[in-house]
Amino acid sequence: MITTAQLTKDYISQHPGIKECLKKGLINYSALARMISEKKGIQNKSSIAAVLVAATRYGEELRKEKNYEKDVIELLKSGGIEAKNRIAVVIIEKNILPESMMDIEKEAKKKGNVFNAIEGSLTITVIISQSFIPELKKKFGNSIIKSTENLIEIIIKTGEKIEKIPGVVSYLTSLLAENNINIIEIMSCWTDTIIIIEEKDFSKSVELLRFG
Numbered sequence: 001m002i003t004t005a006q007l008t009k010d011y012i013s014q015h016p017g018i019k020e021c022l023k024k025g026l027i028n029y030s031a032l033a034r035m036i037s038e039k040k041g042i043q044n045k046s047s048i049a050a051v052l053v054a055a056t057r058y059g060e061e062l063r064k065e066k067n068y069e070k071d072v073i074e075l076l077k078s079g080g081i082e083a084k085n086r087i088a089v090v091i092i093e094k095n096i097l098p099e100s101m102m103d104i105e106k107e108a109k110k111k112g113n114v115f116n117a118i119e120g121s122l123t124i125t126v127i128i129s130q131s132f133i134p135e136l137k138k139k140f141g142n143s144i145i146k147s148t149e150n151l152i153e154i155i156i157k158t159g160e161k162i163e164k165i166p167g168v169v170s171y172l173t174s175l176l177a178e179n180n181i182n183i184i185e186i187m188s189c190w191t192d193t194i195i196i197i198e199e200k201d202f203s204k205s206v207e208l209l210r211f212g
Contacts, residue, residue, distance in 0.1 A: 009055035022059040077211040079158040088130035
């Protein structure tokens with residue numbers, strides 16, 4: 001049977017916003033204990049008190065951990081961003097011939113256009129300049145599940161330290177999510193983090209991602 005302490009710790013761990021506030025000492029423990037108790041159906045006063053004790057102890061543990069936020073921001077400040085418009089994200093069934101996709105890739109790269117492909121268990125996600133949509137439809141036809149156009153590709157460039165600093169991608173995704181910006185796709189290639197967003201969110205995203 002799960003203990004009150006473990007239940008409390010699990011709840012906090014599953015809510016990154018609460019966990020981050022605990023790390024920074026920016027939370028009212030009594031209010032947190034009441035909220036957790038309410039969410040978990042705990043009504044007994046002694047059990048609610050146990051939640052309070054567990055939350056306080058876990059908060060103390062978290063504040064002893066190294067906070068990488070400063071390192072993340074410094075890393076992002078030292079880099080830069082690039083953006084490309086008129087991007088499309090196309091979801092294709094995996095039953096296509098690999099040679100056909102390679103032909104598209106060669107043509108896109110020959111023209112200096114965007115091309116990235118992510119292979120999943122059942123589908124392939126292609127990120128490409130939307131001028132290639134007619135060609136994709138011609139080659140893959142009914143194998144195309146979904147196509148989304150008029151997107152922006154933002155490339156966040158950082159140094160090699162990104163391999164050693166935990167939480168860089170988490171920081172970026174949280175920053176955008178907290179400002180109501182939806183990420184259509186995200187991928188990384190060593191020192192480049194590539195984010196695909198809707199065109200309407202471009203200006204706001206650039207403002208948020210200006211760390212210099």
